[in-house]
Amino acid sequence: MKIGILALSLVLALGQAARADFSSCKAQIKAQAAAEGVSHATLARALDGLQPNDAVSFLGVQPEFTTPIWDYMAGLVDDERVRDGRARFAEYRHAALAAQRRFGVDAAAVVAVWGVESDFGRKFGGRPIIQSLTTLACTPNRRSHYFRGELMAALKILNRGDVKLEEFNGSWAGAFGNTQFMPSTFLRLAVDMDGDGNRDVISSVPDALGSTANFLHRAGWVPGLPWGFEVKLPAGYHGPSSWRAKRPLSFWTARGLTHVNGAPLAGGGSYGLFLTSGPHGPAFLVSRNFDAFYSYNAAESYALAIGVLSDRIKGGPGIRTPWPTDDPGIPRVERREVQAMLAQRGYDIGGKFDGVMGTKTREAIAAYQRRIGMKPDGRAGVKLLSALRTGK
Incomplete structure (x- = not known):
């Protein structure tokens, strides 16, 4: 009994210490923000x-870094998102082309960022930005200093009236709006494209598209240069394979590379070789415009998704080379089918059939996999879908 009481006392004491540390951190943030011009009324609110x-x-659990690239691409660049992208491009063609004229960035690329970041405005994220950034700034972690800077930027956005507190919601990391700007990025690069005098990446699609074009422009976008294109490697290729090391196309021609359809390489610009999944998977020559995508979210799979989606929005064929796996990823329509069939079998998938492979869905998949003798990795691929469809 005494041990239990001591343990409970220790838990309570630790909780009180954590609350005191959080309150102390908030007080420090208030003092810093006030010194940088944020009003006491804004800080109190x-x-x-x-x-x-x-x-x-x-x-450390972002999908760009934890998901096989064939799963990541299957979910982000599926036929459904391509159709939506073409429809939204048509709807906001004037705004997208205005952003292209002003900043020199391909309009379809900007629309593709919109599609990947928020599914064309459907998924902003529902977490209060100030609460998340304060938590990340005041809880010890390797990036707390970075998040403190983002929190300062967010408080300045509130203070300026760019966003209302009740609308200031987004991702767990602090990104918000149609194209998921971080607060510091918003302060530096957001623009007013619709002419109403406000910079609004939440409610104004033109402002969001223009702000994203400005970001890519500042990141080094080269007007008129392809972001990249799929290539075919010669048999037994063992040459350079760094997408960061850009070389003229003549360099790659001399090493036997061609377009994926076998046509010779031609044109200007410098490109690096991106092997998405080793020498047997899809390969791309990518330009500085791929680097601009990468600067938006520092993940190779993310940059590739933006590029391929932008090509498909313009009518391109997408990736031609098969992924080096016997169990490829599946698109969102089939992921929703997986959720529905699991629910029919009595598994808890955690809510609606939305195609999002969240914790509950992954747990349900793993439980089903164990039951039928598959590796219980919680992954939704072709083999899982086939097993469900055959009634196992």
């Missing part, structure tokens, strides 16, 4: 009574 959330638990 944003921070008084604020408690931490679970944002820290998401550090």
Whole structure:
């Protein structure tokens, strides 16, 4: 009994210490923000009574780094998103082309960023930005200094009236709006494209598209240069394979590379070779415009998704070379089918059939896989879908 009481006392003491540390950190943030021009009224409205959330638990688990690239691409660049992208491009063609004229960035590329970041405005994220950034800034982690800077930027956005507190929601990491700008990026690069005098990446699609074009322009976009294109490697290729090391096309021609359809390489510009999944998977020559995509979100799979989606929005064929796996990824329509069939078998998938492979869906998949003798990795691929369809 005494041990139990001591353990409970220790838990309570640790909880009180954590709350005290969080309150102390908030006080320091208030002092810094006030010194940088944020009003006391804004700080009171944003921070008084604020408690931490679970944002820290998401550090290091971004899908760009934890998901096989064939799964990542299957979900982000599927026929459904391509159709939506073409429809949204047609709807906002004037705004997209205005951004292209102003910043020199391909309009379809900007629309593709919109599609990947928020599914064309459908998924902004519902987490309060101030709460998440305060949690990340005040909870010890290797990036707390970075998040403190983003929190300062977010408080300045509120103070300027660019965003209302009740609308300031987004991702666990602090990104918000149609194209998921971080607060510091918004302060530096957001533009007013619709002419109403406000920079609004939440409610104004033209502002979001223009701001994204400005970002890519500042990141080094070269007007008129392809972001990249799929290529075919010669048998037994063992040459350079760094996408960061850009070389003229003559360099790659001399090493036996061709377009994926066998046509010779031609044109100007310098390109690096991106082997997506080793020498037997899809290969691309990528330009500085791929690097601009990468600067938006520092993941190779993310940059590739933006590029391929932008090509498909313009009518391109997408990736031609098969992925080097016997169990490829599946698109969102089939992921929803997986969720529905699991639910029919009594598994808890955690809510609606939305094609999002969240924790509950992955747990349900793993339980089903164990039951039928598959490796219980919680992954939705072709083999899982086939097993469900055959009634196992």
